Amino acid sequence: MIISVASGKGGTGKTTVAVSLALSQKVPVTLLDCDVEEPNAALFLQLVDRSERAVTVPVPVIDESKCIACGECARFCEFNAIVHIGTSVMAFHELCHSCGGCALVCPTQAISEVQSPIGTLLTARVANRPEKRSITFAQGTLEVGKALSPPVIREVRSLAAPDGLTIIDCPPGTSCPMSTAVSGTDYVVLVTEPTPFGLHDLRLAVETVRKMGIPCGVIINRSTSGDGRVQKYCAKQGIPVLMEIPEDRKIAEGYSRGLPLVECASEYRSDFAQLPERITRSMP
């Protein structure tokens, strides 16, 4: 089963939930940090056996000796990544979405693709607790200045375990990065806070995952900080509230020292341990 942890609003506690969920399981799990613009799950984990490799995407290179400047490639490109002016054809790699179409439509085979690095993929094992339990960890990091995160997210996603439990820490929002991370997962845990902003963005996230046909449930973080608007909304929409985490100085202090929630507030460990089973039961 793949559980993705997402939210509309940023800073609601996705990483807190994803890390605690992973650390509380009694079975081997895979934890994937897909928030590639600012991956931070690793801050709460002791990683061993680290290994890094580049993530690349194919981009077009034009062989001027073969190019007849017909402009087919520029007309084909939806993203303005190739410009044709007179006898000159220019490729702008930063706008390329790596569809490969320009190379296909070129009548003289003047376009070939080269691999261009856009980020890194880190894989490691988690050694937070002494018990014999195995957590496989991976995170993607988008290079500063690169605009397209989905290729890096897909690379991290490809490491989901074929069997067993995979937990995905998603990027915030409801656009391409979030939907790429959530797509194809079995269940989405939406983390929110009971504030007008939290509810507003929760609605957007619910609409998004419903459109994608993925069942979802809600965890209300800092649940004593606002009012009952999120519970009311969830009841009306028939969305299960899986857990409520009250405002707690102990958790905030632990967080500021890089301690996972279940390590600074161990009373939540059993709730997180049972969450996958609760989710399975609530699924249609």
Added chain:
Amino acid sequence: MKIAITASGKTLDSILDLRFGRAAGFILFDTDSGSVAYIDNTQNLEAAQGAGIQAAQHVVNAGAQAVITGHTGPKAFKVLQAAKIPVFLAKGGTVAEAAEAWKQGALAEITEADVEGHWV
């Protein structure tokens, strides 16, 4: 000679739009005949990426032989340079004033982009 001037409106007395890629539009002013045509740029104004490239392509396709604007980013400039279209910078005022200043040789031609992409 046709010059493309970034404009916030459709007439010569419109205010010069200081942006190139995300200009509201371009006034194509024929300095020989005095005729004026307007090229809308709304689609690029709203584009997330590649506005400068596409705007430059429009200007080239429209047959402009010079561009007057407030600022030009690196990608737009690269395209205009490939098309051998000189870019002149004006500080403000109306489109007509910019055209007049250009006629008198008061506007400087740039040899490289003067701003980063997405500078606004």
